[in-house]
Amino acid sequence: MISSRRRFLKTSAAIAASSSATMSGISAVAGTIKSNSPQREVVANKAPLAASSFYPLPMGSIIPRGWLRRQLQIQADGLGGHLDEIWADVGPNSGWLGGTGESWERGPYFVDGLLPLAHQLDDAKLKAKAQRFIEWTLTHQQANGMIGPASNDDWWPRMVMLKVLTQYEEATGDPRVVPFMARYFRYQLETLPARPLRDWGKFRWQDNALSVIWLYNRTGDQSLLQLAKLLHEQGHDWQAQFADFKYTEPVTPERIHLDEKNGLGDTALSTHGVNNGQALKAAPVWSLLTGKEEDRKGMQQMLSALDKYHGLPNGMFSCDEHFAGRNPSQGSELCTVVEAMYSLEVGMSILGDAALGDRLEQLAFNALPGAFTDDMWAHQYNQEPNQVEVSLHRKPWTTDGPESNIYGLEPNFGCCTANFHQGWPKFTSSLWMASADGGLVAAAYSPCEVKTVIQSVPVHLVEETQYPFRETIHLTVNPAKPVTFPLKLRIPTWATSHEVAVNGKKIESSVVDGFVRIDREWHTGDAVELHMPMEARVVPGFNQSVSVHRGPLVFSYAIGGSWLKLAERGKASDWQVYPTTAWNYALDVSEEAAKSLKVEELPIGDAPFSLKGAPVRIVVRAHKVPSWRAEDGVAASVPSSPVATMGAPETIALYPYAAGKLRITAFPVKGETAKS
Template sequence: MPQLSPLSRRSFLKGLALAGVMSAMTYRPLRARPASATDTTAGRAQQAPLFPQAPLMPQPFAFLPTGSIKASGWLLRQLHIQADGLGGHLDEFWPIVGPDSGWSGGKGESWEDGPYFLDGLVPLAWQLDSPELKAKAMRFIDWTLDHPWENGMFGPRSNDDWWPRMVMLKVLTQYHELTGDARVIPLMTRYFHYQLQALPARPLRDWGRMRWQDELLSVLWLYQRTGDARLLELAQLLKQQGYDWQSMYAHFPFTQKTDADALRKQAGGSDAFMQDLGLQVHGVNVAQALKASPVWSVSSGNVADRDSVHHQLQMLDTYHGLPNGMFSADEHLAGRSPSQGTELCTVVETMFSLQVALAITGAPALGDRLERIAFNALPAALTDDMWAHQYNQQANQVECSLHREPWTTDGPESNLFGLEPNFRCCTANFHQGWPKFANSLWMATTDHGLAAMSYAPCAVTTVVRDVPVRLEQVSDYPFRQTVSITVHPQQAVAFPIRLRIPAWSQGTRIAVNGKPVDVADGFTTIERLWAPGDTIELSFHAEVTTERGYNGALSFTRGALVFALPIEENWVVWRKRGPTNDWQVYPGSRWNIGFRHDTPVSVSEQPVGARPFAGTSAAVKLAMQGRYVPAWKASEGSAEPVPAHAEAATDEAAQTMTLVPYAGAKLRITAFPSLT
């Protein structure tokens, strides 16, 4: 992610070309047969999931191998929209990941963007079983696997930075689960052996130091497959050299909107600020670090390490929380005002961290948080056709135009919709959001069962207690509150199915083959002999809930959806960007509305459209009466902070207002003044 500005970021990139000389290490060329994009081993999706074994700490859930879950229904449509937009065509016109990319043997960009792009392209290509997208991915993967360095390093030779390789390792683990390509594990083993030797003299720095936990995931992934004891040594070294996020949150010092100038002065200058202090409050670092303590707990065996993620989220909510489930970070932690922004990279990295933490901790509240972000913050930052995105989104977003305020350190393009507004990282990185969410909907349980972790239409193909099993989940959740799950084992088999019960659902009903089942908080476990065709029906109960936020502001939710007042949108092309555009969006209607906390609300439901989150065809709407607050205005293209004591206009009657799901309103108010 960018640091203070595109200029400082690019200066850093330029410096990578002058990286130090690598240490030598004995190396033998790999001789494994290359795998093509269509060489997927039959039945890879039916591999048994792997749980940590001693000396690693047990965990309650484990990801099913990538490819075990296939999206259907509205979620499949969402993935097709991504493939038909930037996600599937970016390499055709954006040179950063084009034919000259350093990650495919060219002399172009050779840092994080290629791996970022692949981190979403690989799961998307195999989710859709698309030969075209697989071929795009294989251009990078084949070059990476077939051109290791003589000493065990891999990737472009123009830099030796540890950080971008951390991302590429995540790509390779997914790719191996999908294909079984025999080149992956030897390359990763040699690289980790080299790194174990090299790190004492060339330790982690800047981005790699802050994001060490992302590599630890890959180290533990490989250990579970090879049992190589040296990998546990590397795990210890990464933790030793990495930033101690757990200690930072123990006495959380960042309780106000970041004052970059003050922090630079405290650090002794801009360079020092970005070497440490500024990186601690950098939103994407914070998002990736939410997994740090849980992942480290697998190696340390310490329950306090595992559970500290809850305290970290509490601190972020208390001082920087927003109604959409995210924390502000534009570019750095920015306080609780809903007019502050959140970077799209921060959104998708928070989602992935929560998926990992949910598997390790088993805490159902993390699933609630993941759904709120996935169904609100993620689609809100993208146009409905996914041909443009924002760098920063705002919960109260009344204009998307060229202004320097209110960002902590970002530039005036920050909330434009476009190809690469403000900085290009999100252009490459947003692609992981939907495909990885689809791959985390179900997980394996430590007692050899299956668990529904999040709800969206999908089909699961796996092996349970040595029996091939297929689950079909049909639902329009979160737009509707019913879920149907049909179990298709190859033969009758007994195993537990755990169903996450959202905390907001009071009065959840579950039935198996029409017979009611007792419902427990958190997870409900149904253990029985499952026969082909057995069906589970879930019915959640979603009331409209009023939440209090910054300055007592009111926000409205129903189930996993947050609702917002849509503002009439006037889209203006700022500049052409190949097959897409950069857009400014100006308001065409009044937005300064306040509500009473006890205002009656009516709910209406419409069909889920071809573009599920589009505001023009909103699947759910709320109607309530509000009044204009004339003193609440905009400044520099952003809504002023929500007034704590709002006075409604005395010369206008109450108006019936219609709210739509948050993501459907690209200009919106989500946090409203509370009227007395």
């Protein structure tokens, strides 16, 4: 054990002595693949770690374009770029800036999204804001290696700051980061036996392990693997929990002993939504150390159980803030949305499972924007797929408070205020990945450009698309000189057909494990076009209800709303929203007839996830269901279908899920029409 700890002191020597590593088709030195600058390198797993299917491109390699850049700019112009100016918890008195203010998770949470946002927009002001937190952290490490504010010694917030530092090092090449992290991990290895992981850190060990693996792949220090195994040993056994999943019903405070240890008992934490969102990556991360297939399958086992017992039509599972069943009037915490997205991004890179890209897009294009006002100056703690009122009611939350679904600065609890920032930027960073066989992989689709190096050749790839609102994706590949490598394009499971053309000529494109592979020598200006027809489809759900989907988008009926300002919070405000139109509709539609639904494509506005700027809508026939009502601002459970309706049929328009701040997403299906 002593010799293992001493190896942490030899970081510089380990870096210098790192042996050469090679991935098929990609030149790698010291376990790295050169990217678009000497300071940005795609790093392959070092033995004895198992190989990943894909490897993330270093933060900064992917630059947003088109509607995605506009969306990131909306975030920067809203709370994302100004939170430190109006919210003391991440303001100048933050403990992560050396002050006496909040010193736990909120500073690291904020910077975890602010840093990539700043670099993706190349915004000097935002970079400077992020740098203050990073600079204080790097220059205030204690002599024993501990990092962060001295006012607490909780392992958990350090796990978030480590994620920040790994991104920062990739973007800047700052030579201080690797030895800084090595000293901290030496301290952690020495200290964990006597001061083991507890509460939040115990259930989020995989985030810590991911940073340990990141450093190991850069130094080869074997004691880091020992630390990763210790974290797993002390952490919650997520795979065991889902191998025998017991939480198949909405939980109650009594069932999970919520009053035990101030809500930090193991039962409460194991059913906590954010913990589960983060834990989705636990099995894939652990599989890197074991190489076992059973560990590689753990993520899908977890997703399957969550879908079966707590799945919602927006791709999330209910967690308000503990498991709450499949009723679409229950909610999901915004923190869980962004953490689930990050877990899917990590899982996609390790496992190469195309289905994870489908789920990632569903969350990114529906649940993520669905929790914000159009200008991103206010957000919800909990969002509901069937959300008929946003107000100060206790229902339907079992463990949250009455502010849970209002739009505001810090409704219910401020964790989401600090943490939501990572959603869009990390999604952007995960659009493309390097494949283990030396190529590039389209993991998810949005307009962007990629700058990397393949076989020592700089490659600039441009993706032009209005996906997910349109069906076609245009790629232009611009290598500095001709170079041969595979290009892998993900074909979503909803795509019943597709066409691929290279330089205007259609090619054979069979789908293998969810991807089309194009092997060729690439020349500057080579163009690839992928067309995936998007047909409307009807997806069954809770109580035989249905939701309408097209491509990765989920569609909802946007209820008219009257906005009531509760309070002004500097540049932000808190809002309640009350319905001004009827919402209790049943759809006259079947799975078989879904393809004939009328789809109308509209101009793409500056805010594509707003009602005003919505680029597409679907027109459906519907009937009123007078017996379906709200109580205390909450829609009753969707009546079991088929339902009796009343009155003449109506034609209603469904818009992308995030467009309506009040919405119905899961509808009963029309049965007989009652006589009036």
